[in-house]
Amino acid sequence: MQWNKKISVLGVHAEGEIGRVITAGVLDIPGRSMMDKMNYINTVDDSIRRFALFEPRGFSQMTVNLLLPATQPEADVGFIPMQPDCAHALSGSNSMCVTTALLETGMIPMQEPHTEVVLDTPAGLVTATAHCENGKCKSVSLTMVPSFVEALDQQIEVEGLGKLTVDIAYGGCYFALVDANALGLKLRPSEARTLVELGTRIKQAAAAQISVQHPLYPSLNKIEYAIFTGNYEGELRSTNIIYPGRVDRSPCGAGSSARLAVMYARHQIAMNEPVKIKSTIDGRFICEVVAETTVGDKQAIIPRIEGRAWIYSMEEYGVDPSDPFPLGYTLSDTWGPEI
CATH class of the missing domain: 3.10.310.10 (Diaminopimelate Epimerase; Chain A, domain 1)
Known part of the structure; x- marks a missing residue:
């Protein structure tokens, strides 16, 4: 050799x-x-x-x-x-x-x-x-790093879906958060191929139609992922779609940070209130907001995410x-x- x-x-x-x-x-x-x-x-x-x-x-x-x-x-x-x-x-x-x-x-x-x-x-x-x-x-x-909402309830035009409402948030990178319930999805393993196909189109549409720019880091200036968020009988689930077209097997730590920022902005979660977020294959993170802060002129949170490796x-x-x-x-x- x-x-x-x-x-x-x-x-x-x-x-x-x-x-x-x-x-x-x-x-x-x-x-x-x-x-x-x-x-x-x-x-x-x-x-x-x-x-x-x-x-x-x-x-x-x-x-x-x-x-x-x-x-x-x-x-x-x-x-x-x-x-x-x-x-x-x-x-x-x-x-x-x-x-x-x-x-x-x-x-x-x-x-x-x-x-x-x-x-x-x-x-x-x-x-x-x-x-x-x-x-x-x-x-x-x-x-995690400070996370914040960029925009809530943004409408984008997605091929095959028409107008779709998404939230844009930062959790270490920028995400377009999509309500899976609104699309009739339950974020189960059998839906993985459908999630990839839809998520790829949604991410491309969001990146093309919505401009983002991190206040401190010039290089962080694009939406990198579409992440589906669901709530089924009180159980939170997330499915992040990663290039070149696959489902994140974990609940996604950066995506969970972005989701916490959205939930906190909507008053759906309180400070130091832990929530469990599951992935498509039932991997789980325990997530909570532990502090408020600012990033430039943006109100932000400090998320804490716990999982296993x-x-x-x-x-x-x-x-x-x-x-x-x-x-x-x-x-x-x-x-x-x-x-």
Whole structure:
């Protein structure tokens, strides 16, 4: 075996959503801040993203998290979640995966019953509190970045659906929140293909028809996801649709933050009132608003999201010099028509 490139990767999932973690093989990415580093991957050199995510080493139904030295003195480690379309500013489920990987491998010492890890992300600092027992992270509670409502009850024109009302909110990235009940959807596994098809159209329409701009981060200026929200017999469910066209297996941490901002703005939830949000496959997060704040001129909240993550594999990826696909490949059968 003659590899000229190698990375070590842990297989991790949070409530069913795969968030692999690169633990060796990448020293750093150029940039003074994590936002700079994310932008470098997205605009200058995305070879590590393609190497880790594209076939034959990767696949479209996952995220790969890149661990990096922290750029802020308060943080323990930096990380950037890389997905099939690009590197992103924040992911709650992947913050859980990263925290679990750091502590259960000993990269950061685990203290029982609680260990605090401060994560440096492009969207800002996230404080993870791991609840630990017998060397295992039983759960991870995230104090997320400030989240806020951009607009409520916005009408957009969606192909095949006509006029549709959505809410736009930020939870580490921008979401178009769609009332699944209004569309007759119950967010069950049997609806996954329908949700992907509708969600893709809704996201494209919202991104084209509604302008957004984060008050502090110029790069965060587009709606990245459509997330379906439902309430069935008192049980809250969420289904986020991720490029190139798949259902988030977890309830989506950033999306749950955005949903909390909407619920709080509508007076549907009180401060420090925990709610359980389930995913399409019954993964669950416990979510609550723990503080009010401002972001620029916007009223915002601080969300706390708690969930669980599990390590399921330890792998090494490499490339032989004769391999004709050193950065992998994508095909429209699984990666969609937009590749």
